Amino acid sequence: MAEGLLRHILVEANKTDCNVSSAGLAALVGHKADPNACQLMMKRGIDISSHRACQLHAELIHKNDLILVMDLSQKNAILENQQSARGKVFRLGEWEGFDIADPYQKNFAAFEESLVLIEQGITQWMEKL
Numbered sequence: 211m212a213e214g215l216l217r218h219i220l221v222e223a224n225k226t227d228c229n230v231s232s233a234g235l236a237a238l239v240g241h242k243a244d245p246n247a248c249q250l251m252m253k254r255g256i257d258i259s260s261h262r263a264c265q266l267h268a269e270l271i272h273k274n275d276l277i278l279v280m281d282l283s284q285k286n287a288i289l290e291n292q293q294s295a296r297g298k299v300f301r302l303g304e305w306e307g308f309d310i311a312d313p314y315q316k317n318f319a320a321f322e323e324s325l326v327l328i329e330q331g332i333t334q335w336m337e338k339l
Contacts, residue, residue, distance in 0.1 A: 211243075211247050211250065211251055211258065211321075211324065211325050211328055212232065212278070212280070212302060212328045212331075212332070213230055213231065213232035213258070213261070214251050214256045214257075214258040214261070215251070215254070215256060215325075215328060215329065215332055216230050216278075216332050216335075217230040218254075218255075218256050219332060219336060223336065225339065228339075231264075231270075232261075232264075233264045233265060233266035233267075233270055234263060234264070234265060234266060235265075235266055235284055235287055235288070237263040237264055237265045237266070238263050239262075239263055239264055239265055240262050240263060240264075241262065241263045242259070242261065242262060242263075243258045243259065243261040244313075244314065244321070246313070246317075246318050246321040247313075247321055247325075249318075250321055250322065250325050266288070268292060271288065271292045271294070271295050272294060274298070275298060276298055276300070277295060277298055277299045277300070278300060278301070278302045278331075278335070279299060279300070279301055279302065280301070280302060280309065280310040280311075280312065281301060281309035281310060281311075281312075282301060282309055284301075285299050285300070285301055301331075302327075302328060302331030302332065302335070303327060303330070303331045303334075304331075304334075305331075305334040305335075305338075306330070306331075306334065308327060308330075308331075310324055310327045310328060310331065311323070311324055312324070
């Protein structure tokens with residue numbers, strides 16, 4: 211959801227020189243986005259049905275300027291394994307100090323709650339980018 215929404219907002223803001231991709235620390239590689247996530251995003255006119263999960267790896271970390279994660283434990287895990295990531299890994303909710311819970315295998319309401327926080331975090335980051 212975060213990848214799709216951030217990409218959409220960047221295009222709307224005419225920031226087409228930014229590349230957005232997502233990867234997980236424990237991704238189910240090749241799996242599609244959850245149907246609940248797809249439904250929520252389609253309500254916003256954003257189609258994420260072609261998304262496939264991929265695993266975060268050192269090359270992705272090195273080639274990207276900014277890595278946004280959902281929670282502090284993800285940030286710490288990346289920094290423990292990749293010292294070179296220091297200074298470019300932040301939480302999506304960094305500016306207000308909040309984490310975003312992973313709604314995977316939870317009910318629709320959990321996806322809605324996560325999306326509200328994702329939107330809030332992206333709005334704050336757009337002011338900084």
